[in-house]
Amino acid sequence: MREVLAEAAFELFLERGFEQTTVDDIVARAGVGRRSFFRYFPSKEDAVFPDHERCLADMTEFLETHGVGDAVDPVDAVCDAARLVTRMYAANPEFSVQRYRLTREVPGLRTYELSVVRRYERTLAGYLRGRYSAAQASEGVVAEGALRAEVIAAAVVAAHNNGLRTWLRSGGQDDADAAVDHALALVRNVWGSGAERARSAPRAEVAVSEDDVIVMVAPKGAPLWRVVQRIESALGED
């Protein structure tokens, strides 16, 4: 029933335009009563994005299940979680591409989409906040963890959406996962550790000499963010 309504709604939005289609039109096309519509969707906008609620729930569950333990890099976990959104779009390329075009034309749908994107971002930030403050207690450390969490979550969402948009603009022809992975690599290279690198987790040795020269020696597999962290703390120690 939910799917029938969403399909009827989307057909009408494409035929007549989003604003010109009423809920009465939708239920007439689907052959059900008006109340049925509101049982499944709080608004017309929700019928355009019928899978986000489930995807948000899947994301939370994924992070609770696969995002735990010191061996799991937090940034890897949120990138993997973001890929659940890619997969949802890639599962139905034609629908996703048509919806992308519709959304660009209807301001109300763009606003709705912004709210949804924000909910994904909050989900990722909430997870990262927990990871970055779990081991420590002081208020300042918690605040720094929250800042880091919010910045990384925003960067992951921006990169993900850049990759997804590249795929949508290609008409859903290319590989959505590849486009998103490529974009996420920018964030992972700076903030995260590659999965392989994380396994060995080698650290960098950094020295700051009297005459203001930094010398760093690190195994080639060292995660870049750890190297950066070490240089930063070495510079802060003097």
Next chain:
Amino acid sequence: MREVLAEAAFELFLERGFEQTTVDDIVARAGVGRRSFFRYFPSKEDAVFPDHERCLADMTEFLETHGVGDAVDPVDAVCDAARLVTRMYAANPEFSVQRYRLTREVPGLRTYELSVVRRYERTLAGYLRGRYSAAQASEGVVAEGALRAEVIAAAVVAAHNNGLRTWLRSGGQDDADAAVDHALALVRNVWGSGAERARSAPRAEVAVSEDDVIVMVAPKGAPLWRVVQRIESALGED
């Protein structure tokens, strides 16, 4: 007139609640006709955030004026541009704090705020895109520049808003600029170069040995993002 209407509206929103206040109530309080309201504000929501349009225009002008030339680090420029928003909030602490509390209670205002934040983000990303693709021509380079621009703009906005929120939660008592600068430092340390560091712009020397060891030597004042860039490209060359 515009200011009188915004003040009357805000008084009423605090007294009766946002949803319970009509445009008729507002114009009655301000002592003007109904049309006057819509001449200045497209909607009730706009009256809650009367200064964002001007601030967005100021931001665009600031970037066009102060964001040009090779000596200007693009990330420094967008951080400075974001501070225009801080200054707008800090110019009227009591109003900003009351509005922050009101916005948290009214979903419609949060949605409106999301749209405004998104416009700031697009302004910053548009500037960065121009800076990162100005010198080059190939399609791939332009796409990489756009990705980098969107990720950094999102990170700057997230950091800025974290700092601003810290200040708003303190009741507008602390130093707003200091809170925002502290938060933005996280982004500048990774993506940008400090203003002083940029002047000398010293680079890092990086070598990758046969037996998988990276050795890096850099002046202490080297901008961290350049060091990271050098390590990345050294690792990519093998």
